Amino acid sequence: MELDAELGERAHDLDRAHVFHSWSAQASLDPMVIAGAAGCEVWDFDGNRYLDFSSQLVNTNIGHQHPKVIAGIKAQADVLATVAPAHANLTRGEAASRILARAGDEFSKVFFTNGGADANENAVRMARLVTGRDKVLSMYRSYHGNTGAAIVATGDWRRVPNEYARGHVHFFGPFAYRSEFWSDSPEQESERALHHLERVIQAEGPAGIAAILIETVPGTAGVLLPPPGYLAGVRALADKYGIVLIFDEVMAGFGRTGDWFAFQNPELNPEGVVPDLITFAKGVNSGYVPAGGVIIPAWIAEAFDDTVFPGGLTYSGHPLAMGSIVATLDAMAEEGIVENAARVGRDVIGPGLRALGEKYDVIGEVRGVGVFWALDLVADPVTRSPIGPAEMATLKKALLSRGLLPFAADNRIHVVPPCIVTDAEVERALAIYDEAFAEYSAR
The missing domain is CATH 3.40.640.10 (Type I PLP-dependent aspartate aminotransferase-like (Major domain))
Structure with missing residues (x-):
């Protein structure tokens, strides 16, 4: 599909006029418009590309458009x-x-x-x-x-x-x-x-x-x-x-x-x-x-x-x-996709996320396996009190602005890329997480 900003506007306008969204108060919605996708990336009609580390709803295990x-x-x-x-x-x-x-x-x-x-x-x-x-x-x-x-x-x-x-x-x-x-x-x-x-x-x-x-x-x-x-x-x-x-x-x-x-x-x-x-x-x-x-x-x-x-x-x-x-x-x-998920989780995602956990107090716990991980975010690492919705919105915005589409739930960032994710894509994502948490921690 042609990447045309006017098409993106039309998609957004049609959605807001006619689509009733799940789990949402309808009046305040401003959904991201996705124009296309391939592998571990999605993009909008303005040409902005995002690493999809949400796998949408943790379901695009084989990636987009295989x-x-x-x-x-x-x-x-x-x-x-x-x-x-x-x-x-x-x-x-x-x-x-x-x-x-x-x-x-x-x-x-x-x-x-x-x-x-x-x-x-x-x-x-x-x-x-x-x-x-x-x-x-x-x-x-x-x-x-x-x-x-x-x-x-x-x-x-x-x-x-x-x-x-x-x-x-x-x-x-x-x-x-x-x-x-x-x-x-x-x-x-x-x-x-x-x-x-x-x-x-x-x-x-x-x-x-x-x-x-x-x-x-x-x-x-x-x-x-x-x-x-x-x-x-x-x-x-x-x-x-x-x-x-x-x-x-x-x-x-x-x-x-x-x-x-x-x-x-x-x-x-x-x-x-x-x-x-x-x-x-x-x-x-x-x-x-x-x-x-x-x-x-x-x-x-x-x-x-x-x-x-x-x-x-x-x-x-x-x-x-x-x-x-x-x-x-x-x-x-x-293509050995299940094996790739096991290896990349063990050798790249896990070590990378645990290093971030050591670096930032806001990351209370890192847990996961394969391409199924969560960062449990806390306001206080001693009491383990969760961070609130405003802080989560700040982190989500920081990740999106750097080209990563996150899965955010309650006080957590779930790190759940497709099973086909490469080492290079994980390293790119880890750098984005690092920058976002650094910005958050410096507030």
Whole structure:
């Protein structure tokens, strides 16, 4: 598309006149207009270019406009642009088989959805149906999507005006830096968080609990890596009380942690525990066409061999989405993109961010893995009190003015580039972060 400032103005004016934005008070919006993108960069109609270290909504894992994915979508459009989900089509089968090959032998089927929220909706539905129970336990520090059950399973503020679904109970997950359990080590945090979870299970009545739904790595809540033994402990509690364990890998899956799935990362899950259901979206095709799904083991799939599964979507397994998934997963395997995410996180992003943490008091904690990192920003490094919205706005402006598009949430800067990011791009981003924090600290 031609880079013309007048086109940018028209795009902005049309948006403000006609588009209703999510999670926003509409009158004060002034959205950035994106004209195009490639790889790890986006640009506007004035020709200003930005390193996309937000991956948009932490979903463009393969980067923008990957030629193999674009070609896969175009090729599918030439053959079959749409079809009802009741029919079989080759590309859907190919997509499912590739996803299952990455998930592991414990799983046998994929139910396709339009995104992560409805993936979580249907995972919860499956858990309730196979157990005959109702309650769903999830963390306060979590985000699971903005549909009926998914938003009520969510723990953050967005749940509160949307609490219309039934049977949801929340608990505190582990977070050693801001511990709810007065812990003084990650190991103690894990032990006490598991004790808390078991007490919630017991107090709520185990015989009525269908599922424990957790993000393997809570993402929007702050890239909260599970401490030693936590995932194994949750698995043990689910087994003890006959509860279905759902890992929400919508944000963490398909390369983000340097593995195909976060639960396969030995640093996060050294015991190698496996959930009963996995939900996914985002990185499976980097959002090029809306898609998500639930990865299902045989024992749950077989429960519906002779019983109707009461769920479905008009666009479940949409051919264009399936074409984008096949092309994405093939390209990621062929080009070593997941391996790149692991290496660049270990060798470049992690060391660089930790050096910034040593340099600036405002950075209270650096945490992450792969291309999934967060800087927890504090007004006081001793009390760990978070910085406020005005300070965050100042830092975000400083980053944008230097050509970096950040992901900012609450008091955090999330460092979440595409999995294809190069060492040179990371070094460029680190220099921008350094300049922005230097400017902030010199105020």
